[in-house]
Amino acid sequence: MLRPWTAQWIAAVLLCRAVAQYSSDQCSWRGSGLSHESHRRDVEQVYLRCSQGSLEWLYPTGAIIVNLRPNIESSSGHMSGLHVCVKPQVYSQGSHVYLEHAGDLRLLLAEKDQAQGTVHCFSLAEGALFVEAIPQTDISRRITAFQYELVPSQQPAAHMYPYLHPVACKPCSDEEVLMAVCTSDFAASGIFRGVASGTNKHSPVTVTLRRLFRQKSGVFAWGGARGRSWSGRINVPVQCGVRPGEDEYLLTGSVHFGEAWLGCAPRYKDFVKLYIKAQDAGTNPCQIDTN
Numbered sequence: 499m500l501r502p503w504t505a506q507w508i509a510a511v512l513l514c515r516a517v518a519q520y521s522s523d524q525c526s527w528r529g530s531g532l533s534h535e536s537h538r539r540d541v542e543q544v545y546l547r548c549s550q551g552s553l554e555w556l557y558p559t560g561a562i563i564v565n566l567r568p569n570i571e572s573s574s575g576h577m578s579g580l581h582v583c584v585k586p587q588v589y590s591q592g593s594h595v596y597l598e599h600a601g602d603l604r605l606l607l608a609e610k611d612q613a614q615g616t617v618h619c620f621s622l623a624e625g626a627l628f629v630e631a632i633p634q635t636d637i638s639r640r641i642t643a644f645q646y647e648l649v650p651s652q653q654p655a656a657h658m659y660p661y662l663h664p665v666a667c668k669p670c671s672d673e674e675v676l677m678a679v680c681t682s683d684f685a686a687s688g689i690f691r692g693v694a695s696g697t698n699k700h701s702p703v704t705v706t707l708r709r710l711f712r713q714k715s716g717v718f719a720w721g722g723a724r725g726r727s728w729s730g731r732i733n734v735p736v737q738c739g740v741r742p743g744e745d746e747y748l749l750t751g752s753v754h755f756g757e758a759w760l761g762c763a764p765r766y767k768d769f770v771k772l773y774i775k776a777q778d779a780g781t782n783p784c785q786i787d788t789n
Contacts, residue, residue: 525551531559531631546646555642558592558631565626568648580622581649583661585755586612592631592640599625612644617661617755622648645755658752660733660759664699667738670762672772675748678762679769680784682750683714686728687766690742694731702731703740703760705749711786717758732758 525548542562595607649659679685688707707728718730748769751761776782
């Protein structure tokens with residue numbers, strides 16, 4: 499059962515859908531509750547139309563509804579096949595985050611839980627994000643902030659999305675390796691330096707790269723111990739049993755919320771043999787310099 503004041507919020511939502519406020523770049527939104535401090539019961543509409551982005555609400559008052567809609571043809575089939583994953587910033591506070599659908603609210607993130615930075619996922623068909631400010635006498639130090647990613651669950655790589663499915667540690671086929679080096683968010687060769695403590699599902703592993711073929715975002719930094727290599731961290735399933743050493747591996751994978759996740763990772767010398775064989779046969783999906 500909805501609380502009386504929550505029912506009033508929902509009524510306000512239905513009345514304000516025609517006065518939507520759009521984000522400036524359609525991917526991320528940054529706003530301030532001070533802009534409607536005098537009428538705190540207003541509900542502002544925010545529309546974000548990218549596969550990933552962020553929201554930052556300074557001095558939250560009242561409430562906002564965040565409508566996540568990808569730039570694809572709108573249909574129930576597309577929407578039902580999409581998931582949204584939200585990661586609050588560790589400094590996020592001042593609001594509760596709900597899922598709103600047909601006037602019903604379901605708590606997704608309580609204010610006290612946001613400092614943990616835990617990723618929460620849900621189907622886009624479950625509704626929009628309803629972000630409700632907690633009444634405060636002093637809002638000057640309150641900021642609600644989170645990142646989001648949209649995941650098409652029907653794409654071939656969706657089963658490897660770490661926050662929706664357990665990522666298994668299994669060998670990749672030759673075709674998967676060749677495709678991974680061309681299409682992954684990052685592709686490199688390097689060695690495992692050390693394993694840090696993580697969860698019971700994955701561990702952050704420090705790597706030093708000898709070659710960087712590509713990276714989607716700056717998860718690997720130039721520098722290293724002597725300033726002559728790339729280095730960074732990759733999340734690896736614990737069942738892989740990574741051991742630091744001097745063996746060189748091909749490292750491919752995906753990047754989510756600024757963190758790298760390991761995909762296909764054969765020994766580099768084995769990958770080079772496979773790559774040369776595919777190149778001679780004219781079946782390489784892309785060209786890289788393996789030297």
